[in-house]
Amino acid sequence: MYKTIIFDVDGTLINTEQAVLHSLQKMLHVDYNKSVELDDLTFVLGIPGSRSLPQLGISDIDKANERWNYFMKDYFNTIEVFEGIFDLVNHLRDKNINQGIVTSKTKEELKCDFEPFGLMPYLTHIVCADDTEFHKPHPEPLLKFLEIADAKAEQSIYIGDTVYDYECARDAGVDFALALWGCKNHQNIEAKYKLETPLDLIKFI
Incomplete structure (x- = not known):
């Protein structure tokens, strides 16, 4: 039985795909005069800007991330909590199962893009991303979580939607469940x- 449930955020708890891709596309066009199709930007999903932006030929990462976050606000209305997530986290809380997140978002991004949706009290x-030197797919973020939560890898499971999430879990010795609703x-x-669906997780805990 799992005693600790760890979630990814984007593509797992909340659907931010359209906001992430459109804001990046807009930032590239406005600030760098680059016209890039949305399909050519999907590789950024699930990894921090510090890793994805250099692949787009951008070197001033901090400035570009700040502008990317600025344009995210233009698409905030497209972000939503996936159906079934609130039912799941309420069920887990009722069962006294610890819940937390390991995300490629920075603290500032989490505050802007995630906190407004009311899931923080469950975690x-x-x-x-600010909390570790290395980021997914490196296992350090999950290992950091296990350390601060005083949780055992064999009693924990990570739920995510990308191959980066799987590789992070695998190398941290944590079981992985793939969120098909965001994958x-x-x-x-x-x-x-x-x-x-999110509620399918209940079968395994």
Whole structure:
């Protein structure tokens, strides 16, 4: 039985795909005069800007991230909590199961893009991109979570939607469940469990 449930954020708890991609596309056009199709930007999903922006030829990472976050506000109305997430976190809380997040978002991004949706009160521990030197797919973020939560890897499970999430969990020795509701290419991602809906997780805990 799992005693600790750890969630990714984007593509797992909240649907930010359109906001992330459109704001990046707009930032590239406005600030760098780059016209990039949305399909060519999907590789950024699930990894921090510090890793994705250099792949777009951008060197002033801090400034570009700040502008990217600025344009995210233009698309905030497209962000929503996935159906079934509130039912799941309420069930887990009723069962006294610890819940937390490991995300590639910075603390500032989490404050702007996640906190308004009312999920923070359910989370006992949080690891953001600011909290570790290395980021997903490196295992350090999950290992950091286990440390601060005093949780055992074999009693924990990580739920995410990308191959970066899987690799992070695998190398941290934590079971992985793939959130199919936010995943685009599940055939190419290994997972102990593949969940059609958030409430499917209940079967395994």
